[in-house]
Amino acid sequence: MTLARADQASRRYGDVLALDRVDLEVRAGELVGLLGPNGAGKSTLMNLLVGLRRPSSGRVELFGGDPRDPASRRQIGVTPQETGLPGTLRVGEVVDFVSAHYPDPVPRGELLDRFGLGDLARRQTGGLSGGQRRRLAVALAFVGRPRLVLLDEPTTGLDVAARHTLWDAIRAFHDDGGTVLLSSHYLEEVETLAHRVVVIGQGRVLADDTVDAIRGIVGVRRVSLVADDLPDLPGVVRADRVDGRLHLLTTDADELVRALVNSRAAFTDLEVRPTSLEEAFLAITGGDQPGTGEQVSGVAPASAPNQTGIGDPTGTEGQPTAAAGGRPTTL
């Protein structure tokens, strides 16, 4: 059974096309990760699915109905941005307020305990720490005993322990048969939680498959070595120099190493490793135009020193680093 569906959904803000004919189906029991850099269109897609915005063209459905119809939203749970909790209300009051919208809400104490907030019911949300606020925000998605929760970057800005608490709660919900659509730019999060990954970049679905398959499709390997000066090498998707080590992402490590050896260039400490999903995902999104101008300007100064100038196999110099704007610094 399909719980949420986007059918050729596009959304335009003025001149910017935030979503470009996106197709997505979330079926009952799935835990789907929505992955993409900032500005890729993840939040816009989420907003369409929960009825906050209308698609400019195409269709979105929630439980077979229009998400803008309140009845369609009865079985979903959504997380507010943690900064948006009304600061003067107490934790318990916020939970009660949201509970009032559902026929059979989870009792307040039980919900707060599940998210480690049991002692804080009397505290005003404005006085909570960032992690506590985030946990409360995520807890609110589960108040109404939803069948589908849509979590937009639920653990952004959390420390490792808090992130694991939330992951456990999300996993427990999924193990009980719940369906989850989770957007993230933390690849670790998606790798840990999701079974299926939908990669979004520049408003389009770039890939939609299992975590393993996404890695397989891309088949990117990381070749790293220490060298001063290298000739142009074939198949380099991305090149970074970190602490004197040169990291080359390539779709064909064998060919690259062969060319490297044949070039007789001096190098030491050669290493070939499979990539993390993050690197795979950068390889998918990297070749395209960056999503927004803001990202490019924000990222260019920081990443410019990493440019090695080795090769330019994609013919889009500078853009792969622009796409890295979505990469969280914690990874």
Place this chain on the structure above:
Amino acid sequence: MQLALVHARYQLLEIIRIPVAVVGSAFFPAAAMIFFVVPFTGDDSVGATFATASMITFSVMSANIFQYGVGVAEDRDQPWNPYTRTLPAGPAPRFAGRVLAGLALTYLSLLPVVVIGATLTPARVTPLAFLLTAVTVAVISVPFTLMGLAIGYSLPSKAAVVVAQVVFLPLAFGGGLLSAPGDAPGFIETIAPFLPTRGAAELMWSAVGDYPVQPLALIMLGVWVVLLASLAAWAYRRDEGRRFS
């Protein structure tokens, strides 16, 4: 309906937790009363009663334009607002809750004016007229609530503050609220009936005393209500929270 009360309760809670906001909305009308009415009434009981009614109209107008104009615009800036729109309820309960909370606060902000009128001026009304006036306050809240909503839903909060301030003084003076009925400067008497403040004030004057309402002002008030209602509805529909382009 129950949800509307829930929304009203939490909106009031949010406001009351910052008491200075409540004090602020009650302060302005009270100060206006002390500066514009108390020194000039002498022992003219009828004049004082009409002047107090004018000040109440003034308070109702400023309370509603500000709390809806600025309040709604600020809410739209908060991420909490879009979140509540993902809850399985239409806009009606939230809207009704807001209006209930707004009305409650309007009455609260009128208390100082009524107390000052009763103690520091010779203004007097019969208990029946007092009740009638209280009901009239709810009626004349309608155009100003709609005006506030139109401002709040169509403008970002910083612009809404300015527009609310720009709008409310000319409306007060132009509607003749700061003069006795029929006693305003000539050009104000000419334009007053065309402003919503005048129709509202006439209703208030006729509630507190022996005052024949001008049909023109009442008709124009009706026109304003329709106009502002369409404007507010239009602004609400096109609103999808704060927009970036």
